[in-house]
Amino acid sequence: MYRAAHQLLDRPPVFTDPLALKIVGSDAERGLRSGEDRHALPAAAPMRAFMAARSRFTEDCLAEAIGRGVEQYIVLGAGLDTFAYRGTYDPAHLRVFEVDHPTTQIWKRVRLAEAAIPVPNSVTYAPIDFERETLAEGLAGTGFDLGEPALFAWLGVVPYLTREAIMAMLALVAGKLTRGTEIVFDYPEPTESISPRQRKVVAARVAAVGEPVKTAFVPSELGKALRALPFSDVQDLDARTLNALYFSGRSDGLALRALRHRREGRPDPGRSGSELRRDPRAHPADRGQGAR
Ligand SMILES: C[S@@+](CC[C@H](N)C(=O)[O-])C[C@H]1O[C@@H](n2cnc3c(N)ncnc32)[C@H](O)[C@@H]1O
Secondary structure (H helix, E strand, O other), X not given: OHHHHHHHHOOOOOOOOOOHHHHHOHHHHHHHHHOOOHHHOHHHHHHHHHHHHHHHHHHHHHHHHHHOOOOEEEEEOOOOOOHHHOOOOOOOOOEEEEEEOHHHHHXXXXXXXXXXXXXXXXXXXXXXXXXXXXXXXXXXXXXXXXXXXXXXXXXXXXXXXXXXXXXXXXXXXXXXXXXXXXXXXXXXXXXXXXXXXXXXXXXXXXXXXXXXXXOOOOHHHHHHHHHHOOOOOOOEOOHXXXXXXXXXXXXXXXOOOOOOOOEOOOOOOOOOOOOOOOOOOOOOOOOOOOOO
């Protein structure tokens, strides 16, 4: 919904998604256009900025990866992500694997059908509960090639998983997959590390979403854990960096609230094993943890 609202309200969009409105459906679109839907409220602008920035950053990473010859894109916890359906890639050179909770995946496929959005042959669905199955199990039989590099996107999912499930996923990406593989994900910081004022903002956001945050990470500790897996390079983009990257010079003032950080990783060619090329630690502004 935030991505859909971004298409309608924010000019120019930082993230262009011609299917974002279509996939949410006409009732939702009406709510956004009337301004009644909460995602369209002025107060939701920083969250729209965050959602737009994390998707834009990920697809910028994907474009770079494709340029390097990567032909596998895995969207973990895909939700209503529309990349696979926008026709912006060559299906002969990119396979998209949408990995999601079975219930969400069924719902999405119904949404796609209702919105008359065609599903290209290059898309493969893998239903997985990250808490119960490993990614390797979920991808078995899908044609995903463990021996070829891939870009993984994992946006808006980490906050809802247990630490064990998160670390198991990251260990698999770091340890079992081939060099040149990278992952982009966002995560919340513990509320103890932010100011009381920021904590109030976070609490309001959490209440608005209604789903509890299960896991948060202290950035320095997560960075250490990622390197130990081993990811050869880890980078962190905070809100200020993302604002400078994507929101500078706007007349509408759209920007992320400078509560938090993002992290981005690049591979160290000297290291063996899989590489975290990019690991954005983004602020899930919906769950919002603040920056210190
Ligand atoms: C907030 S949505 C994010 C969707 C999308 N990545 C985006 O950026 O808009 C969270 C996604 O995480 C998925 N998810 C949450 N818990 C999961 C689990 N245990 N196993 C698999 N997917 C899960 C949900 O199905 C949903 O697609």
